[in-house]
Amino acid sequence: MRVLITGAAGGVGSSIISQLRDTGLEVRATCRRPDPQRWPWLQTFPSDLNQPHTMRQALEGVETVFLYSFAQRDSLPRLVEEMKAAGVEKVIVLSTIDTTRHEPFVEYNKQRHLEVENAIAHSGFNAVCLRPGAFARNAIRFWANQIREHRTVGLPFPESQQAPIADEDIAAVAVRAITTSQLDGEKIVLTGPSSLTMRDQVGLISQAIAEPIGITELSEIEARALYGQVLPPEYLDLLMGQWAFETTEKAVVAPAVHDITGHRPISYLDWAIDHRDAFL
Known part of the structure; x- marks a missing residue:
């Protein structure tokens, strides 16, 4: 299976790449300015989620995408089109716990991430939404x-x-979503x-x-x-x-990291x- 990790230079993306190294999967990575020396064992591509055509080469033959969810609203339809044209089947969305909250101060962040979640879920992909709380980093x-x-x-x-949750724990759940069907269709709150x-x-x-x-x-x-x-x-x-x-x-302290991965969060x-x- 060929997998694409977007936002690869970030803490979660880079940790997913490290954890996928010995799985036998063909892993690709994108970010705006990739360093090819960082991961010589995989293909890296420069791209920008807000310019979906820049994803085209990286998406060729990809079945599963880990999506760092900061694509802008106007870019989402074209991003979905690029992934569907490439034959992508599953998308793991890095979202936020704010999508589960109702206080007025979270509204901007909540709606921004829900737009991404909904664009993926309503486009026929097998979607998994990871909703972490505060990042330790x-x-x-x-x-x-x-x-x-x-x-x-x-x-x-x-x-x-x-x-606060460590990037490595979010990544461990993402890896489970990438490599198994255990979390298909789920929306999962993750905390330390x-x-x-x-x-x-x-x-x-x-x-x-x-x-x-x-x-x-x-x-x-x-x-x-x-x-x-x-x-x-x-x-x-x-x-x-x-x-x-x-x-x-x-x-809120959620049990999902332990329940899914079998290890206590860091x-x-x-x-x-x-x-x-x-x-x-």
């Missing part, structure tokens, strides 16, 4: 520079709770093993790097100025609302230890 995006430079993290809502406050998460990173990390509590104005350096406005609005809401209750401390160099 968000800590690198949001906090790594602060920790490296100041050994301090600015937080607007230190008691906000998430259940524990609900942790942001204060807890910073503390575990501190433990991983064996150095103290301070926490500075920020006003929303200060937080918007800080996190606006790495987030576009629509996601900044989402996260400010979401983090405030998440101070009111523990995060703990946040183990993830932090594996990625400690990002914070040093």
Whole structure:
């Protein structure tokens, strides 16, 4: 079977590629600027999901696609057409837990991902939708520079709770969807093993790097100025609302990673230890 992994340079995509290496499948990979030296054992193609014609060569003869779901609304019909013309049968969509929520602040993210899910499901593909919650690697995006430079993290809502999931666990479920029929037609919420406050998460990173990390509590104005350096406005609005809401209750902890793969999800401390160099 020939498989195409889109968004291959990202954390989930690259982990799927690593986990598929010894399966005997013919794996292809696409991203905007692939590095052919990174995976010399597979074919890589430059492409852009928002320009579906750039996917044509990579899709030739492909039966299953892992779809990094950030194609824009106007591009989706043409992307579906390219996949159908190539004979693709199954599509695994990387979506979000926000598709299951109803709070106003998730609406932008929810609708954006539902558009992709629905475009795939309604086009006759065998669809599997993976709906992860907070990514553990968000800590690198949001906090790594602060920790490296100041050994301090600015937080607007230190008691906000998430259940961060490692890319490798999302990838392990995706690999099961690619290699078996076990998850066909399913929409699966994926989380890490524990609900942790942001204060807890910073503390575990501190433990991983064996150095103290301070926490500075920020006003929303200060937080918007800080996190606006790495987030576009629509996601900044989402996260400010979401983090405030998440101070009111523990995060959802779903059993799917263990149920599907047979192993316990990677703990946040183990993830932090594996990625400690990002914070040093």
